[in-house]
Amino acid sequence: MLSIETLLHVGLPHYIFLSGILFSFGMIAVLMRRNVIVMLMGVELMLNAVNLSFIAFSKESGNLNGHIMVFFVMTIAAAEAGVGLALAVAIYKKFHEVNIRFFEHLRG
Amino acid sequence: MWEAIAFYSLAIFLIYFAFKTITVPNPIHAALYLVLTMIGLGAAFFNLGAQFIAGVQMIVYAGAVMVLFVMVLMLFDLKAELRAFSRGLFSGGLKVMSAALLAGLAIGAANSSVAILENPDSAKPVADVTRQLGILLYTKYLYAFEALGILLLAVAVGVVAVSRIKGGTHAQH
Amino acid sequence: MGSDAFEIGVNFLKMVIVFLMMVQVVPLLVWVERRGSAYIQNRFGPNRVGPLGLMQLLADAVKFLTKQEFVPARGYPVLFYIAPVIAMIPAALAFGAIPLSMPVQVDAFEWLGQHWGPYVFKFQSYEIGIGVVFVLGVSSLAAFGVLLAGYGSNNKYALFGALRASAQTISYELAMGLSIVGVILLFNTFSFTEIVNAQSAPLAFNFFGHKLDWGPLPNWGIFYQPLGAILLFSAMFAETNRLPFDLPEAEGELVAGYHNEYAGFKFNMFFIGEYGHMLVASALMVIFYFGGYTIYPFLTPETAPHIVAPIASALGWSTNSTAVSLLGALLLHVVLLLKVVLFLWIFIWVRWTLPRFRYDQLMDLGWRKMLPWALFNTILTATVILVMHHSWGA
Numbered sequence: 001m002l003s004i005e006t007l008l009h010v011g012l013p014h015y016i017f018l019s020g021i022l023f024s025f026g027m028i029a030v031l032m033r034r035n036v037i038v039m040l041m042g043v044e045l046m047l048n049a050v051n052l053s054f055i056a057f058s059k060e061s062g063n064l065n066g067h068i069m070v071f072f073v074m075t076i077a078a079a080e081a082g083v084g085l086a087l088a089v090a091i092y093k094k095f096h097e098v099n100i101r102f103f104e105h106l107r108g
Numbered sequence: 109m110w111e112a113i114a115f116y117s118l119a120i121f122l123i124y125f126a127f128k129t130i131t132v133p134n135p136i137h138a139a140l141y142l143v144l145t146m147i148g149l150g151a152a153f154f155n156l157g158a159q160f161i162a163g164v165q166m167i168v169y170a171g172a173v174m175v176l177f178v179m180v181l182m183l184f185d186l187k188a189e190l191r192a193f194s195r196g197l198f199s200g201g202l203k204v205m206s207a208a209l210l211a212g213l214a215i216g217a218a219n220s221s222v223a224i225l226e227n228p229d230s231a232k233p234v235a236d237v238t239r240q241l242g243i244l245l246y247t248k249y250l251y252a253f254e255a256l257g258i259l260l261l262a263v264a265v266g267v268v269a270v271s272r273i274k275g276g277t278h279a280q281h
Numbered sequence: 282m283g284s285d286a287f288e289i290g291v292n293f294l295k296m297v298i299v300f301l302m303m304v305q306v307v308p309l310l311v312w313v314e315r316r317g318s319a320y321i322q323n324r325f326g327p328n329r330v331g332p333l334g335l336m337q338l339l340a341d342a343v344k345f346l347t348k349q350e351f352v353p354a355r356g357y358p359v360l361f362y363i364a365p366v367i368a369m370i371p372a373a374l375a376f377g378a379i380p381l382s383m384p385v386q387v388d389a390f391e392w393l394g395q396h397w398g399p400y401v402f403k404f405q406s407y408e409i410g411i412g413v414v415f416v417l418g419v420s421s422l423a424a425f426g427v428l429l430a431g432y433g434s435n436n437k438y439a440l441f442g443a444l445r446a447s448a449q450t451i452s453y454e455l456a457m458g459l460s461i462v463g464v465i466l467l468f469n470t471f472s473f474t475e476i477v478n479a480q481s482a483p484l485a486f487n488f489f490g491h492k493l494d495w496g497p498l499p500n501w502g503i504f505y506q507p508l509g510a511i512l513l514f515s516a517m518f519a520e521t522n523r524l525p526f527d528l529p530e531a532e533g534e535l536v537a538g539y540h541n542e543y544a545g546f547k548f549n550m551f552f553i554g555e556y557g558h559m560l561v562a563s564a565l566m567v568i569f570y571f572g573g574y575t576i577y578p579f580l581t582p583e584t585a586p587h588i589v590a591p592i593a594s595a596l597g598w599s600t601n602s603t604a605v606s607l608l609g610a611l612l613l614h615v616v617l618l619l620k621v622v623l624f625l626w627i628f629i630w631v632r633w634t635l636p637r638f639r640y641d642q643l644m645d646l647g648w649r650k651m652l653p654w655a656l657f658n659t660i661l662t663a664t665v666i667l668v669m670h671h672s673w674g675a
Contacts, residue, residue: 024207074161
């Protein structure tokens with residue numbers, strides 16, 4: 001299956017593979033890091049990986065729907081990053097802590 | 109041949125930078141590696157023929173969103189990150205394996221569904237992508253476009269409201 | 282890059298020359314600034330070293346190169362070293378995408394026993410179809426150089442200066458981008474070369490479907506978008522951290538702001554970046570609003586060869602079409618340089634005339650005055666184009 005021919009002729013499966021690896025890296029960052037901002041960066045990495053797969057599929061199928069989807073995902077991700085950062089700043093102002101282990105237990 | 113070299117070098121850089129993003133303990137260094145990842149993704153978009161999206165990625169993501177991330181991180185006076193990663197080797201390994209399992213499922217599903225994709229229509233003219241994108245945005249996806257505008261308005265108002273919470277570092281109670 | 286060795290070699294050489302051009306403009310600009318500011322302030326500038334003080338910058342460069350290199354204690358060495366490079370590279374990348382003259386056409390010739398075919402060399406480092414978006418994208422990366430400089434210095438004042446500077450930069454990018462959107466709507470293209478070509482024509486626009494033509498004036502962007510030009514010029518002042526938006530480098534307040542801890546050649550590289558951004562800003566103003574490298578009807582890509590050919594034959598140079606094309610391109614390049622120098626002088630003139638904005642005045646101007654006016658400009662442009670049935674391509 002893994003012949004030199006498939007390795008050299010770069011097509012859609014290669015880009016999907018790359019996008020999948022980046023997505024899993026983003027997910028690992030969200031699961032394993034404790035700093036709130038780094039978790040937000042993991043979310044951004046996941047969204048970027050998905051953008052890459054959208055563009056790859058759009059090139060494969062020849063129409064521009066993938067580009068439109070990326071347009072919307074990019075805008076919403078930027079807005080969400082803004083909101084997340086504003087919340088992180090507000091939390092830091094109150095608690096002086098951005099480690100999520102501190103916020104694990106709900107206090108009344 | 110050149111395409112393969114370009115793709116593989118870009119892929120190696122992207123994977124290296126993304127790996128450093130998630131493993132470096134200092135969060136500012138992680139943010140800077142993420143900036144490099146996004147610039148690399150802009151290059152990947154350009155490679156795939158999406159020139160306008162590559163430009164927008166550089167302007168919006170690498171130029172504005174990541175600057176915000178780095179600014180917020182510099183405002184926090186973080187001491188050395190005591191425990192950057194979650195504790196425990198077994199739970200960490202479990203998380204990595206579940207992420208890898210999800211990635212494998214997604215890649216397998218994508219690769220096996222390539223065969224049922226609709227065939228490419230007429231060859232898309234390379235030089236007018238932006239114009240066609242604009243036409244699509246304003247005719248077929250007009251509702252979503254306007255809804256996005258309202259969403260951004262709501263987000264802007266919400267962010268300003270959240271940052272007016274009282275109780276700063278020098279607040280007197 | 283090119284199809285055969287000659288083309289690849291010439292393109293590579295062109296990239297190096299354009300980059301060196303940007304770097305070498307900096308000593309000249311600093312000299313102009315020091316003598317010009319002295320003239321404005323009614324004193325002499327540097328006049329000891331060399332005639333008219335021209336060698337002063339060479340002496341400064343030697344001084345910078347021989348200073349001691351150090352990193353502040355407990356600073357981050359990697360970030361400290363890489364920040365000036367990041368401040369300089371976006372300006373160089375953006376300058377490479379801007380066309381500096383008309384394309385040069387080289388006929389087929391024979392050299393070293395081989396036939397080298399006809400070529401067309403563009404007078405810029407690289408031509409990108411989406412030139413405007415590319416320039417906007419890489420100029421927004423310049424904010425990182427500032428942030429890394431402030432953070433890597435491990436100095437509270439440098440960090441404050443860096444945060445203020447980057448906040449100012451990303452605020453004024455919005456007004457800048459919206460003014461550029463007005464130009465894109467007007468000329469209906471992203472590529473710089475097409476924008477310049479659209480401006481080398483007589484002033485012609487549609488008036489409710491009728492085509493009006495006013496011969497004497499060229500089709501410059503300034504006649505269509507005066508508000509956009511003013512907004513772009515002001516936003517460019519803020520992007521390059523020049524007075525009156527100079528607070529991040531304020532000498533009286535933050536010592537020297539984000540480049541506080543820098544000495545020697547790294548400090549010089551920040552200034553190469555700042556003056557490089559100034560050069561890119563002036564070039565953008567000239568290309569969008571003032572006709573680029575053409576002055577219709579005197580000096581355009583069509584008339585330049587006809588002006589140059591008699592001069593070349595009178596001086597005894599060869600007049601085959603390659604030489605005429607090259608000389609015509611150089612003539613138009615001189616036209617562009619004169620216009621760019623005018624705008625650079627205006628940058629320097631404003632610096633030594635206006636007082637500095639306070640930080641809240643600066644942010645207020647950017648968000649509450651420039652952004653609404655830029656939005657108004659965009660909406661007005663789009664409405665007028667729609668109503669007047671403007672034919673695309675001016």
